[in-house]
Amino acid sequence: MKNLIFILIFAIGFTFNGTAQDQMMKGKKASVVTLEQTDGEFTIKSLSLKEGSYIFNIANNNVGHDVGFVLVKKGEDVSNPDNHIKSAYVTKAVKNNSSEKTNITVLSKGEYVYFCPLNPTPQYNLVVK
Template sequence: MKKIIAIIVVALTFTLTGKAQNNMKTEAAVVSLEQTKGEFTQKTLTLKEGDYIFEIANKNVGHQVGFVLVPKGADASKPENHIKTAYVTKAVENNTKETSKVTTLTKGEYVYFCPLNPTPQYTLTVK
């Protein structure tokens, strides 16, 4: 009987702990962006502070594309200034989509671009 009670207590502890951790996780909004040859179709973005996952679509560019996000004013040519969590987890093949890791954005201005396409730098504003 004690063994059964101990098993129930352990099972209940794992269940409650798991639910508490799930409730603590923040929801990340998905920002979908698409690239065509030499450009993003979305030229500017305005978001609220929060957690985001960037979903990048390669719309027939003809080769792999990527995604770089940098605080505005930082030298975008230097990888140490890139927000690494915003990188897609792997290069986006032609006519496919890939996503980034969860990226927390705070108020301010950022620029996004693709050095592989290559694209101009576009503005992302967080209010």
């Protein structure tokens, strides 16, 4: 019985939280940043953006297998998924010679790194001013 009550409370809280996030995102405009991956690298080696909302469009240019996208605040342990900015994950793996987008990602001033562990690529700098 306690487990059932916990699950119900969790589900209701999750629903309200999701609805609040949806409401916050309505009306927000997000800029699209396109990043292309080739075998073992991104073609754009660093980015400088203004503080705001972004959708990352990740293109797989003949890598030969699926690729992805990871964004982490600089200085955080990139190998720990808890440090990844989850909204910046592509909504599904990027198949060869195709592209996929991320959800809206709100970036505040600071430094970040982006990379693809599936390709794999080096870590590249993203500065938000």
